[in-house]
Amino acid sequence: MTGTYLLRGGRLLGAGDPVDLLLAGGVIAQVGAALSAPADAVHVDAAGLVVLPGLVDLHTHLREPGREDAETVESGSRAAALGGFTAVHAMANTEPVADTAGVVEQVWHLGREAGYVDVHPVGAVTVGLAGTRLAELGAMAGSAARVRMFSDDGRCVDDAVLMRRALEYVKAFDGVIAQHAQEPRLTAGAQMNEGALSGVLGLRGWPAVAEEAIVARDVLLAEHVGSRLHVCHVSTAGSVEIVRAAKARGVDVTAEVTPHHLLLTEDVVAGYDPVFKVNPPLRAKSDVEALREGLADGTIDAVATDHAPHAAEDKDCEWEAAAMGMLGLETALPVVAEAMVATGLLDWAGVADRMSVRPAGIGRLAGHGRPIAEGEPANLTLVDPHASTVVDPSRSASRSRNTPYAGRTLPTAVVATFLRGVPTVLGGRLVADAR
Amino acid sequence: MPASQHAFAATGNDEQSTPGDRTVLDAGEIGRALTRLSHEILERNKGAGDVVLLGIPTRGVYLARRLAERIATIEDEAVPVGSLDVTMYRDDLRTRPARALLPTEIPDTGVEGRTVVLVDDVLYSGRTIRAALDALSELGRPRAVQLAVLVDRGHRELPIRADFVGKNLPTATSERVLVLLAEHDGRDGVVISDRGGDA
Amino acid sequence: MKRHLLSAADLDRDDALLVLDTATELATVSSRAVRKLPTLRGRTVVNLFFEDSTRTRISFEAAAKRLSADVINFTAKGSSLSKGESLKDTALTLEAMGADAVVVRHGASGAPYRLANAGWISGSVVNAGDGTHEHPTQALLDAYTMRRHLSEGRGDLADRRVTIVGDVLHSRVARSNVLLLATLGAEVTLVAPPTLLPVGVEDWPCEISYELDPALAKADAVMMLRVQAERMNAAFFPSAREYSRRYGLDAHRMALLPDHAIVMHPGPMNRGMEIAADVADSVRSVIVEQVSNGVNVRMAVLYLLLGGAQLPTGEEVAA
Numbered sequence: 001m002t003g004t005y006l007l008r009g010g011r012l013l014g015a016g017d018p019v020d021l022l023l024a025g026g027v028i029a030q031v032g033a034a035l036s037a038p039a040d041a042v043h044v045d046a047a048g049l050v051v052l053p054g055l056v057d058l059h060t061h062l063r064e065p066g067r068e069d070a071e072t073v074e075s076g077s078r079a080a081a082l083g084g085f086t087a088v089h090a091m092a093n094t095e096p097v098a099d100t101a102g103v104v105e106q107v108w109h110l111g112r113e114a115g116y117v118d119v120h121p122v123g124a125v126t127v128g129l130a131g132t133r134l135a136e137l138g139a140m141a142g143s144a145a146r147v148r149m150f151s152d153d154g155r156c157v158d159d160a161v162l163m164r165r166a167l168e169y170v171k172a173f174d175g176v177i178a179q180h181a182q183e184p185r186l187t188a189g190a191q192m193n194e195g196a197l198s199g200v201l202g203l204r205g206w207p208a209v210a211e212e213a214i215v216a217r218d219v220l221l222a223e224h225v226g227s228r229l230h231v232c233h234v235s236t237a238g239s240v241e242i243v244r245a246a247k248a249r250g251v252d253v254t255a256e257v258t259p260h261h262l263l264l265t266e267d268v269v270a271g272y273d274p275v276f277k278v279n280p281p282l283r284a285k286s287d288v289e290a291l292r293e294g295l296a297d298g299t300i301d302a303v304a305t306d307h308a309p310h311a312a313e314d315k316d317c318e319w320e321a322a323a324m325g326m327l328g329l330e331t332a333l334p335v336v337a338e339a340m341v342a343t344g345l346l347d348w349a350g351v352a353d354r355m356s357v358r359p360a361g362i363g364r365l366a367g368h369g370r371p372i373a374e375g376e377p378a379n380l381t382l383v384d385p386h387a388s389t390v391v392d393p394s395r396s397a398s399r400s401r402n403t404p405y406a407g408r409t410l411p412t413a414v415v416a417t418f419l420r421g422v423p424t425v426l427g428g429r430l431v432a433d434a435r
Numbered sequence: 436m437p438a439s440q441h442a443f444a445a446t447g448n449d450e451q452s453t454p455g456d457r458t459v460l461d462a463g464e465i466g467r468a469l470t471r472l473s474h475e476i477l478e479r480n481k482g483a484g485d486v487v488l489l490g491i492p493t494r495g496v497y498l499a500r501r502l503a504e505r506i507a508t509i510e511d512e513a514v515p516v517g518s519l520d521v522t523m524y525r526d527d528l529r530t531r532p533a534r535a536l537l538p539t540e541i542p543d544t545g546v547e548g549r550t551v552v553l554v555d556d557v558l559y560s561g562r563t564i565r566a567a568l569d570a571l572s573e574l575g576r577p578r579a580v581q582l583a584v585l586v587d588r589g590h591r592e593l594p595i596r597a598d599f600v601g602k603n604l605p606t607a608t609s610e611r612v613l614v615l616l617a618e619h620d621g622r623d624g625v626v627i628s629d630r631g632g633d634a
Numbered sequence: 635m636k637r638h639l640l641s642a643a644d645l646d647r648d649d650a651l652l653v654l655d656t657a658t659e660l661a662t663v664s665s666r667a668v669r670k671l672p673t674l675r676g677r678t679v680v681n682l683f684f685e686d687s688t689r690t691r692i693s694f695e696a697a698a699k700r701l702s703a704d705v706i707n708f709t710a711k712g713s714s715l716s717k718g719e720s721l722k723d724t725a726l727t728l729e730a731m732g733a734d735a736v737v738v739r740h741g742a743s744g745a746p747y748r749l750a751n752a753g754w755i756s757g758s759v760v761n762a763g764d765g766t767h768e769h770p771t772q773a774l775l776d777a778y779t780m781r782r783h784l785s786e787g788r789g790d791l792a793d794r795r796v797t798i799v800g801d802v803l804h805s806r807v808a809r810s811n812v813l814l815l816a817t818l819g820a821e822v823t824l825v826a827p828p829t830l831l832p833v834g835v836e837d838w839p840c841e842i843s844y845e846l847d848p849a850l851a852k853a854d855a856v857m858m859l860r861v862q863a864e865r866m867n868a869a870f871f872p873s874a875r876e877y878s879r880r881y882g883l884d885a886h887r888m889a890l891l892p893d894h895a896i897v898m899h900p901g902p903m904n905r906g907m908e909i910a911a912d913v914a915d916s917v918r919s920v921i922v923e924q925v926s927n928g929v930n931v932r933m934a935v936l937y938l939l940l941g942g943a944q945l946p947t948g949e950e951v952a953a
């Protein structure tokens with residue numbers, strides 16, 4: 001580990017007096033006012049900036065192996081670092097599927113080689129995401145990648161028996177099943193949120209009940225077998241209500257929401273631009289309000305990007321032929337700032353909790369989401385709360401361009417990201433040789 | 436989208452006169468000109484026998500009807516009168532948003548073998564009449580086609596001339612000639628304004 | 635200022651009446667010996683059909699040819715693999731060919747919006763039916779037909795009562811008709827089993843009924859929508875027989891209509907399913923006339939979109 005950094009005058013979690021942070025040997029060596037640094041320390045002016053623990057994403061599609069034209073572990077890692085992340089969970093729906101120790105180790109190694117963020121592979125629950133046989137969950141847990149989160153994301157584990165077994169089985173190594181809640185029969189061919197607008201646009205509807213029915217079933221299953229359940233990308237007011245009630249009963253359930261479900265409503269679908277096509281679909285305004293409220297009161301534990309890069313030809317077409325998903329890593333923090341901070345629903349401590357502390361806890365990542373204190377790993381993100389981010393797809397670090405925020409000005413900007421004391425981003429730009 | 440934006444923009448040919456315009460023919464003069472034109476048409480064609488009057492919308496139609504009334508009074512015999520919209524035959528369609536079509540009503544006698552007298556308010560470039568000749572040729576083969584106009588303001592762009600002219604009116608191209616008729620405009624009159632534009 | 639006809643909602647009352655009035659004038663052309671007008675000489679109209687619909691294609695083709703446009707028929711049946719790609723690539727090809735208007739029929743709802751707004755082509759786009767979304771020229775020809783029979787061929791359809799029966803959920807004809815008829819002042823009642831009505835239909839500018847008979851007695855026009863028998867496999871209704879019994883128009887039900895009422899169908903018909911053969915062939919049926927009116931209405935649309943000055947692309951409003 002090389003380099004010593006002195007971050008001057010930032011405010012921890014955006015509160016209190018400005019302090020200096022001395023980063024050395026991969027950890028936070030000192031915290032205090034007007035620190036004196038060794039002669040070789042690099043000074044970073046953090047005056048006016050908010051210091052957050054490095055952000056942790058529970059839900060990232062890095063597309064490698066298989067669709068390296070859309071994203072690679074390296075390009076996705078760069079986008080993550082620019083977004084202020086120090087760790088991401090790479091979803092299993094690659095080609096081949098990450099359903100064996102071999103594939104998850106490959107992804108884990110690619111992440112280490114890229115070096116911009118810690119890449120933690122998510123293992124598939126079922127072989128080939130086919131929903132019929134359990135994948136070798138134990139082997140993935142015991143591999144070098146130390147997988148703790150398992151998900152068939154993109155598909156729902158809709159077979160109740162299989163879901164029950166998976167929930168039970170991962171208890172052996174403190175794993176968690178992250179469910180993409182989508183009742184498949186109710187959503188066959190679905191194109192957008194089912195409601196008045198889908199009727200007018202003639203697009204097949206994806207009803208809220210198709211999510212809520214699975215969430216309700218899964219919390220009952222988790223309660224029954226005493227297991228840990230995580231609900232991916234909660235998108236409806238009804239799901240928030242179910243999770244809230246389950247938590248009140250003591251069920252070990254956690255939930256995430258995407259930035260786009262916190263900011264965008266289904267209204268944008270009216271122009272049939274597939275950049276807004278995503279799964280689960282953008283919902284009604286009342287859902288957005290319930291999701292914000294759920295995130296604010298802690299019913300929803302985490303913001304997770306569901307960063308889903310797609311090659312141009314998969315989006316540059318008619319709506320029904322287009323792939324589902326949108327970019328999220330580079331815009332996540334500014335979107336949360338707009339939806340949650342600017343509205344007064346969360347302060348920066350709340351943002352740190354929902355974007356770092358709790359996701360790290362759900363993913364069982366020991367070195368992330370830690371307090372900003374002496375001796376802790378130096379995984380940090382510096383945010384300028386008064387700057388703004390203008391979204392320019394052509395400048396994205398991702399290999400894909402499918403951001404729904406093109407041309408939009410969002411509040412705040414990520415200025416710097418440190419991974420174990422080494423800057424991956426400085427002055428809002430990638431550090432070339434982060435490794 | 437704002438309510439004022441229409442999927443199609445159609446322009447009518449309603450023109451309004453404003454104070455400051457110069458009146459060159461009053462109602463009485465228009466009436467006398469039309470009476471004279473009626474006599475000339477009868478004289479040229481040796482009676483109203485096979486004459487069909489076709490007015491070019493909008494004001495040409497009213498003029499054709501007035502001519503038909505006068506001819507009927509003079510000859511004690513009804514002359515077939517109709518209208519011929521030339522919009523779809525114009526050569527300047529692409530210079531303006533698409534125009535609403537106006538009625539084409541051909542009398543039951545048809546035009547085949549008849550002497551068709553086209554009637555318009557103002558003869559200017561001649562392009563409207565060229566379009567009318569094209570439109571007419573799709574309807575049949577008249578024995579002869581003649582042209583009657585209330586005003587000839589000159590500045591022809593095609594080798595077209597009127598057979599019957601109510602009033603020759605030397606104008607500048609920057610001027611605008613407006614024919615007002617009671618049926619359409621509430622009063623009769625021919626006025627010149629110098630606000631420019633085409634008539 | 636719109637350059638495209640993508641939805642019946644693009645037409646306000648003045649626009650809609652302009653189309654209908656223009657079609658009325660053009661009908662006189664269709665009835666005479668020389669049916670051709672020189673209006674669109676030198677203009678190229680492309681019929682881009684990703685779905686088979688010989689009737690609609692022929693109707694647009696006849697309309698464009700009567701206006702002397704050059705017509706190119708482009709029947710592209712996209713495979714499921716290259717479906718998306720082919721729309722863009724086809725559009726770029728048409729642009730290179732200098733298409734002034736693209737008449738598009740596509741199985742995907744919203745495909746005409748992509749053609750109009752993705753920046754692939756500069757010409758006008760006419761929606762000739764997209765998925766389960768809209769079919770605005772069908773609505774225009776239906777309104778034209780109703781106006782002829784119910785309003786002496788003039789003005790709007792204020793206070794006329796139109797009953798539309800059948801598979802509203804999957805019908806682009808129903809969507810466009812509800813929008814246009816409301817614009818023209820008609821009172822529309824949709825009749826269907828609840829399974830064949832879209833979510834949110836209560837917000838549409840029309841009445842809803844699950845029973846056919848009460849809606850017939852007051853109807854000036856009844857429009858029967860095509861219902862595919864295969865829908866019963868997806869449990870939209872129990873059987874073709876039950877559907878036909880509850881929602882089909884037979885001679886007995888037709889007798890409930892007022893004397894002046896007309897029977898319409900956008901075609902193609904499932905005789906014996908939604909409409910009995912003797913009803914389809916009765917004197918009240920204007921189904922054949924709908925087809926011939928279609929040419930006049932499409933001529934009017936093409937003339938109004940292409941006949942005037944081309945508007946700069948910049949004036950386009952995002953849908």
Ligand SMILES: [Zn+2]
Nearest residue numbers: 153154180232
């Ligand atoms: Zn998912």
